Amino acid sequence: MHGREVHEGKVDSDMATPADGYGSSILGYPRIGPRRELKRALESYWHGTSTRDELVAVARDLQEDTWRELAATGLTQVPGNTFSYYDHVLDNALLFGAVPERFRPLLGELDPLDFYFTLCRGREDFPPLELVRWFGSNYHYRQPELDENTVFELNSAAVLDEFERAKAEGIELRPVVLGPLSLLLLSKVAPTSEKDGFRTLDLLDSLLPQYEKLFDQLARAGATCVQLDEPSFTEDRSQEELEAFRRAYDVLSHAPLRPRILVTGPYGSFGEALPILAASKVEAIGLDLVNGRMSAAEFAAVPGLKRKRIYAGVVDGRNVWKSDRRRTLEYIQSIAAVAPDLVVSTSCSLLHVPYDVLVEYDIPGDVADRLAFAKQKVGEVVSLAKALTTGAEERWRKPPVSVHFKQKHTIRARMNALTPEHRRRAPYEERRAVQQARLNLPPVTTTTLGSFPQTDEIRKARYDLGQGRLSWDEYVKRIQETIESTIRLQEDIGLDVLVHGEHERNDMVQYFAELLEGFATTHYGWVQAYGSRCTRPPILYGDIVRPKPMTVEWISFAQSLTDKPVKGMLTGPVTMLARSYMRQDQPLHETADQLALAIRDEISDLERAGIAIIQVDEPAIRELLPLRQDGRAEYLDWAVDAFRLATGGAKPETQIHTHLTYSGQESVVDAIERLDADVTAIVATRSIGWVLEAIKDRPLSHGVGPGVYESRSARIPDIDELDELLSEAAESVELDRLWANPDGGLKTRHYWQLEPSLRNLVAAARRLRRRAAADDA
Numbered sequence: 001m002h003g004r005e006v007h008e009g010k011v012d013s014d015m016a017t018p019a020d021g022y023g024s025s026i027l028g029y030p031r032i033g034p035r036r037e038l039k040r041a042l043e044s045y046w047h048g049t050s051t052r053d054e055l056v057a058v059a060r061d062l063q064e065d066t067w068r069e070l071a072a073t074g075l076t077q078v079p080g081n082t083f084s085y086y087d088h089v090l091d092n093a094l095l096f097g098a099v100p101e102r103f104r105p106l107l108g109e110l111d112p113l114d115f116y117f118t119l120c121r122g123r124e125d126f127p128p129l130e131l132v133r134w135f136g137s138n139y140h141y142r143q144p145e146l147d148e149n150t151v152f153e154l155n156s157a158a159v160l161d162e163f164e165r166a167k168a169e170g171i172e173l174r175p176v177v178l179g180p181l182s183l184l185l186l187s188k189v190a191p192t193s194e195k196d197g198f199r200t201l202d203l204l205d206s207l208l209p210q211y212e213k214l215f216d217q218l219a220r221a222g223a224t225c226v227q228l229d230e231p232s233f234t235e236d237r238s239q240e241e242l243e244a245f246r247r248a249y250d251v252l253s254h255a256p257l258r259p260r261i262l263v264t265g266p267y268g269s270f271g272e273a274l275p276i277l278a279a280s281k282v283e284a285i286g287l288d289l290v291n292g293r294m295s296a297a298e299f300a301a302v303p304g305l306k307r308k309r310i311y312a313g314v315v316d317g318r319n320v321w322k323s324d325r326r327r328t329l330e331y332i333q334s335i336a337a338v339a340p341d342l343v344v345s346t347s348c349s350l351l352h353v354p355y356d357v358l359v360e361y362d363i364p365g366d367v368a369d370r371l372a373f374a375k376q377k378v379g380e381v382v383s384l385a386k387a388l389t390t391g392a393e394e395r396w397r398k399p400p401v402s403v404h405f406k407q408k409h410t411i412r413a414r415m416n417a418l419t420p421e422h423r424r425r426a427p428y429e430e431r432r433a434v435q436q437a438r439l440n441l442p443p444v445t446t447t448t449l450g451s452f453p454q455t456d457e458i459r460k461a462r463y464d465l466g467q468g469r470l471s472w473d474e475y476v477k478r479i480q481e482t483i484e485s486t487i488r489l490q491e492d493i494g495l496d497v498l499v500h501g502e503h504e505r506n507d508m509v510q511y512f513a514e515l516l517e518g519f520a521t522t523h524y525g526w527v528q529a530y531g532s533r534c535t536r537p538p539i540l541y542g543d544i545v546r547p548k549p550m551t552v553e554w555i556s557f558a559q560s561l562t563d564k565p566v567k568g569m570l571t572g573p574v575t576m577l578a579r580s581y582m583r584q585d586q587p588l589h590e591t592a593d594q595l596a597l598a599i600r601d602e603i604s605d606l607e608r609a610g611i612a613i614i615q616v617d618e619p620a621i622r623e624l625l626p627l628r629q630d631g632r633a634e635y636l637d638w639a640v641d642a643f644r645l646a647t648g649g650a651k652p653e654t655q656i657h658t659h660l661t662y663s664g665q666e667s668v669v670d671a672i673e674r675l676d677a678d679v680t681a682i683v684a685t686r687s688i689g690w691v692l693e694a695i696k697d698r699p700l701s702h703g704v705g706p707g708v709y710e711s712r713s714a715r716i717p718d719i720d721e722l723d724e725l726l727s728e729a730a731e732s733v734e735l736d737r738l739w740a741n742p743d744g745g746l747k748t749r750h751y752w753q754l755e756p757s758l759r760n761l762v763a764a765a766r767r768l769r770r771r772a773a774a775d776d777a
C-alpha cells in the first residue's frame with residue numbers, strides 16, 4: 001500500500017475516503033468451501049484417510065481463494081482471518097493463549113492442530129468444549145473455558161502469516177478478531193475455577209495488553225485497519241459491562257502503535273455501547289443497520305458519531321433475499337449526509353448464507369431472481385458503494401422487481417377463520433385419563449426421540465435416488481427394511497414406545513420443506529452449523545400448502561410391524577421457521593401459523609391411520625427469541641400459539657409429545673404448561689442438573705422426560721448413574737408422569753454406542769419401577 005505514514009502513533013493510509021469514492025467491505029465470509037471442501041478434508045483427516053498436510057493444503061487454498069476472489073470483486077477492503085478449521089470463537093481464545101485448564105495435560109502430547117480438534121471433539125475422559133448457539137443464528141461455537149489462573153499469551157503466527165501472504169499478492173487484509181469483551185463474555189467459567197464469584201470479565205485487564213501486542217505486530221506488518229467484533233453488545237448488558245467496554249476501548253485506542261480500529265456490533269442494535277464508542281478514540285464503527293435500523297436524525301444525535309468512519313451494514317448477512325437497491329441507496333445517502341466517512345458493508349459476517357445462488361439449477365425462476373447468497377451480496381455491497389459515489393444507474397430508478405411472495409387463497413381464508421378454540425385441547429387431566437386407558441403404559445415409560453443412525457447405505461440410497469440410479473420403489477423397500485430392523489432392535493432392547501427411526505429424512509426441516517409448497521430447497525446451499533456439520537436451510541417464499549400427507553405411510557408401515565405404540569414424528573412450526581430463510585413480507589407469526597396448519601392436517605391424517613402418539617419437535621422454539629429483553633414476551637406468546645395451533649386439533653386420546661431445548665431463561669414448568677403437550681422431552685443446554693433443579697421448584701402437571709443421558713457424547717452411561725438421575729427426577733415428578741429418554745435424536749450416533757446405552761436406560765427404568773412396586777406393597 002502506498003502513501004502510508006505513521007503519525008500520532010497510529011498507522012494511517014489513503015484508504016477509500018469520500019474524495020476517491022465511498023468504500024465497500026464485508027464483515028466476514030463463509031469458510032466451509034463452495035463444495036464443502038473443508039468438511040470433506042476435515043472428516044477424512046479425522047477418520048485417518050488423509051494426512052495433516054493434505055488438510056492444511058485444502059485450508060490454505062480456501063483461505064487464499066477467498067481473499068483473491070473478494071479483492072477481484074472490487075471491495076475496497078477485504079477482511080482477513082475469516083477462515084477457521086472449526087470455529088472462530090475458539091480460534092480467538094487460542095490466539096490469546098487461553099487453553100482450557102482441563103486440557104493442559106494433552107498440550108505436549110499432541111500436535112497443535114490435533115490438540116485443537118480435541119478441544120472441539122473431545123476424546124475419552126476429555127469431554128469437548130460445550131457447543132453454544134451464536135446470536136440467534138444456526139451457527140454454534142465451542143465455548144472457551146477460563147478460570148482465575150488463565151494466563152493470556154499472544155499466539156499470532158497464523159494471523160500474521162496470512163496477512164503477509166496476502167500482502168505479497170498486493171492485497172491488504174483487515175484482520176478480523178473477536179473483541180476482548182465479547183471473547184470474555186462468550187466464554188464460561190471453567191470447571192477448574194476455585195475462586196468464589198469469579199467471572200470471566202475479571203480477566204479483562206490481563207487480556208488487553210495481548211491485544212496491544214497484536215496491534216503492534218499488525219501495524220509493523222503494514223496493517224492499516226483491524227476489525228474487532230463485539231456482538232455481545234447487541235444484547236442487553238449491565239452497567240458494569242458497559243463500563244468495562246468503555247475502559248477497554250479507551251485503553252486499546254491509546255495503544256502505542258496500532259492500526260485503525262474498527263469495532264463492529266453485528267446481529268442487532270449496538271444500543272448503549274454506541275455512544276461509548278462514538279466518544280472514544282476508535283476510528284471506525286460497524287453497525288448492523290438491517291436489524292438495528294437508525295435514521296439519519298438518530299445518527300446525528302449521537303455525539304461524535306459523524307466524525308467516525310461508519311461501516312454501514314445495510315446488506316443483510318442473515319437472509320438470502322436481494323436488497324431493494326433503490327431504497328437501500330436512498331437510505332445510505334441519508335446516512336452519508338450526516339456521517340460522510342461511510343463504507344458500505346454487511347450487517348454481519350456472510351457466514352450464515354450459502355456461497356452462490358448461480359449454481360442452483362432447481363429453484364423456480366421467479367424465486368431465484370430474488371435471491372442473493374454470499375457472492376451476490378458482495379456484488380451488492382460493491383455496486384451500492386459505486387452508486388453512492390457516482391449516482392445510481394438509470395435502471396435503479398425504476399421501482400424494484402416487485403418482490404411478490406406467493407399467496408394462496410385457501411390458506412388465507414383458513415387463517416382468517418382461526419379462533420382461540422383452534423389452539424385449545426380438552427383439559428390435560430381429562431386427556432391423561434383417556435390416553436392411559438388407551439395406551440396402558442408402565443410408569444417411567446422408556447422411549448427415544450425419533451431418529452436412529454443414518455447409515456452410509458441409507459445415505460447412498462438417497463443419493464442414488466436423487467441421481468436417478470435407484471427407483472422410488474426400490475428406495476421405499478430399502479427404507480422399509482431399515483425401519484423393520486429399527487423396530488426389532490427397539491423391541492429387543494425392551495423400549496416401551498417405539499419410533500420408526502427417521503431413516504427417510506436427511507435433515508428433518510429439509511425433509512418437510514421438500515414436501516410442502518411455499519418452500520424452495522437448494523442443492524449446494526450448505527451453511528456451517530458447527531465444525532464440519534452443515535445444513536441446507538430451505539427458503540420460505542410463499543404461502544404454505546401441504547399437497548398430501550408427508551409421514552403417514554412410513555409411520556403406518558412401522559406401526560404395522562409391532563404391537564407397541566410407534567410415535568408419529570413431526571417437526572414443529574417454530575422450528576421449521578427458525579431453521580429456514582424467512583419471508584419478509586409478513587410478520588413471522590403468520591408464517592408460523594401457516595406451517596402450524598400444515599402440521600395440524602398431518603396430525604389428523606396420522607390419527608386417522610390409527611397412530612396414538614405423535615411427537616411434534618420444537619427444539620428451536622427459543623432460537624428466535626429476540627437478543628434483547630424487548631419483544632421476548634411477545635415472541636413467546638406467538639411461538640407458543642403456533643405450536644398450539646399445530647397440536648390443538650388432536651383428539652383427547654392422542655398423546656402429543658414434544659422435544660424442547662431448555663436453557664434456563666424462563667421457568668421450564670411455565671414453558672411446558674403453556675405448550676400443553678402431554679409429554680415433553682427436555683434437552684438442557686448446560687446439564688441435566690438444571691432441569692432437575694428447575695422441576696423441583698414447582699410441581700409439574702404434565703408428563704416430562706428429562707434427557708438423562710447425553711446422546712451426543714461418546715460415553716455409554718451405566719445403569720447406576722441413569723438410575724440415580726431418574727430417581728432424582730422422581731423426587732419431584734410422579735413415576736407415571738416421568739419418562740426415560742436420551743436428550744436428543746440418535747441420527748449421528750453409532751449402534752455400538754446407542755444399543756448398550758439404551759439397554760442400560762431400560763434397565764434403570766425397570767429398577768425404579770420395581771422399587772416403587774416394592775414400596776407400595
Ligand code: GLN
Pocket residue numbers: 449450451452502508569617618619659744745746747
Ligand atoms: N425427532 C428428532 C430426532 O430424533 C428430534 C431431534 C430434535 O428435536 N432436535 O432427530
